[in-house]
Amino acid sequence: MSEQSKNGIIRDLTSGSVAGTLLRFSFPLLLSGLLQLVYNMVDMVVVERYVGTQGLSAVSIGGEVLMLLTFVAMGFSNAGQIMISRFVGEQRYDRVGQMVGTLFTLLMSLALALTCAFLLSYQGIVRWLNTPEDIWAYTCDYAVTCVYGLVFIYGYNLVSAVLRGMGDSRHPFIFIALAAVLNVILDILFVGPLHMGPRGAALATVIGQAVSFLFALRLLYRHREQIRFDFHPHSFRLYPDVIKPLLSLGVPMVIQSAAVTFSMLFVNRYVNAYGTVAVAVTGIARKLENMIGVVSQAISSAGGAMVSQALGAGKTSRVPKIVLHALWIVAIPAGIFAVLTWLRPEWVFGFFSGDPKVIELALTYIPVAMVQYLGCTLRPASFSLINGSGNSKLNLLVALLDGIVCRIGLSFVLGVTLGLGIRGFWYGNALSGLVPFLIGSVYLLSGRWKNTPAAHE
Numbered sequence: 001m002s003e004q005s006k007n008g009i010i011r012d013l014t015s016g017s018v019a020g021t022l023l024r025f026s027f028p029l030l031l032s033g034l035l036q037l038v039y040n041m042v043d044m045v046v047v048e049r050y051v052g053t054q055g056l057s058a059v060s061i062g063g064e065v066l067m068l069l070t071f072v073a074m075g076f077s078n079a080g081q082i083m084i085s086r087f088v089g090e091q092r093y094d095r096v097g098q099m100v101g102t103l104f105t106l107l108m109s110l111a112l113a114l115t116c117a118f119l120l121s122y123q124g125i126v127r128w129l130n131t132p133e134d135i136w137a138y139t140c141d142y143a144v145t146c147v148y149g150l151v152f153i154y155g156y157n158l159v160s161a162v163l164r165g166m167g168d169s170r171h172p173f174i175f176i177a178l179a180a181v182l183n184v185i186l187d188i189l190f191v192g193p194l195h196m197g198p199r200g201a202a203l204a205t206v207i208g209q210a211v212s213f214l215f216a217l218r219l220l221y222r223h224r225e226q227i228r229f230d231f232h233p234h235s236f237r238l239y240p241d242v243i244k245p246l247l248s249l250g251v252p253m254v255i256q257s258a259a260v261t262f263s264m265l266f267v268n269r270y271v272n273a274y275g276t277v278a279v280a281v282t283g284i285a286r287k288l289e290n291m292i293g294v295v296s297q298a299i300s301s302a303g304g305a306m307v308s309q310a311l312g313a314g315k316t317s318r319v320p321k322i323v324l325h326a327l328w329i330v331a332i333p334a335g336i337f338a339v340l341t342w343l344r345p346e347w348v349f350g351f352f353s354g355d356p357k358v359i360e361l362a363l364t365y366i367p368v369a370m371v372q373y374l375g376c377t378l379r380p381a382s383f384s385l386i387n388g389s390g391n392s393k394l395n396l397l398v399a400l401l402d403g404i405v406c407r408i409g410l411s412f413v414l415g416v417t418l419g420l421g422i423r424g425f426w427y428g429n430a431l432s433g434l435v436p437f438l439i440g441s442v443y444l445l446s447g448r449w450k451n452t453p454a455a456h457e
Helices: 002-006 018-050 053-090 093-128 133-148 150-165 170-191 197-222 240-274 276-312 318-343 345-350 356-388 392-417 422-432 435-446
Strands: none
Touching: 018 053, 018 170, 018 197, 018 276, 018 318, 053 093, 053 133, 053 150, 053 197, 053 240, 053 276, 053 356, 093 133, 093 150, 093 240, 133 150, 133 197, 133 276, 150 170, 150 197, 150 276, 170 197, 240 276, 240 392, 276 318, 276 356, 276 422, 318 345, 318 356, 318 435, 345 356, 356 392, 356 422, 356 435, 392 422, 392 435
16 A cells, blocks of 8 residues: 555555554544543533532533434444545545545535424423423533534544544544643633533533534645545535445444434433432443443444455455454453442542532442443444444444343333332443444354455455
8 A cells, every 4th residue: 555655644554463553543542532531521520510410410411412413423424434444445545535525415414404403302302301300401501502513523523534534543633632622621711700501511512623623624625635535516415436335334323323322311311200310420420431432432443444444455364353452452441440430439420529419329330330341341342343344234233232122121121120220221221232242243253244345345
């Protein structure tokens, strides 16, 4: 890949040691995820300090609603990234430019449509979630303000996907770092001295995302010759050669991501009925999962790109090595975090809230957290293989089983049928996270990933 080696944003992920390449490529992704998590956590921490448990609970519910809308961008962006990696591996750079134009048109259109749809229906959504009356206004303020910036969130995701698909994970990290710094500063200013409450935290997030997107877009424009995209108005369209495979891979990935979040919203609808303290604890639990989840997502994204490039270049022997290395790399930080949560839970939970009632209920979540961490450890290896091989049918199966059938089914069986209450809903959500690993392991051992389109196109 001589062209990859000499161009600034194109990297060859099919040479060198698997572990070294995976670590180098995933490290900026990990830092990006950590920074993104930090500025999401800052919203909760700052609001809790200035507004109290009610503000914390409102940010928790509003954040989950926003996550459902964001996962549409993440699903199609991840699919685009996988396909761009495949085109780079095959040295079909003309298809890269077509994918850029298609992603812009598709995701920007979806962002505008979802923004309008949410603004017309948000009160019904918040009411359906059984949001406690004492945090109703805060929740609406936070969710609506965040959704006004949905176009920037979608834009940043698509530009970052293009860069990562080309093998460049460093620049997306720089841009998310800029957003994180802005978010922290504006969070403290808006929620503190300006007393804007949850709305101020949401506004800080929107501004950070907007600035990040504009800088990322500027970089993409500077390298327009490398990506074969001229940014002329007529180039922003859906190209027939790439839109069909993009939808084939992207729709299951969107369903997979959105189904998990939707099922959690569905389950949390029952959890929210337990009151504001239960909502706050569930929100903290979600953040704990996300702490390991950023490692999982980084390895999953890097591993998927590496698998796709390897299959595109015909280097199938690298694929099992990528999967195994993805497993142990995530296991190390997950194990450390599990020990910390088990031995010093008051540090972990106390970081988010000083409310004694919240801490008391949060301590009962520790065994559930261990199951959550295990799922976060096992999933990335499977998703690297499934997503990287472009197996849309298996993606859809995982989406339905993990996101809907098991998550909602187990939660109801444990929480309602067996009468475990809120702990049953927690365990149901955690146990369903093991499903992708079981399916991915069978897929790896079967060897059928060698016969996917990514391996032969």
